[in-house]
Amino acid sequence: MQGLSIASLKKHKALIPLYVCTALGCGGALAYLARLAFRSPDVSWNKKSNPEPWQEYRNKQYKFYSPIRDYSKEESPAPKF
Structure with a gap:
């Protein structure tokens, strides 16, 4: 699939914000899950x-x-x- 390697990301630069937003969303979800596990x-x-x-x-x-x-x-x- 295109966009899954660094070489193909250089060709399809529009996919970079998608990966950044997805990574931030996953990081936020993991941080909230950790907060619930340790503070609740x-x-x-x-x-x-x-x-x-x-x-x-x-x-x-x-x-x-x-x-x-x-x-x-x-x-x-x-x-x-």
């Missing part, structure tokens, strides 16, 4: 040292965007068991 309270990597990991987020903001700036003054969205 729904994911627990080590249950032995912390059997209730959601308790760490009682007074922290873990949402990507929230109009509430300080969770220490507001009601926490973490469940109370």
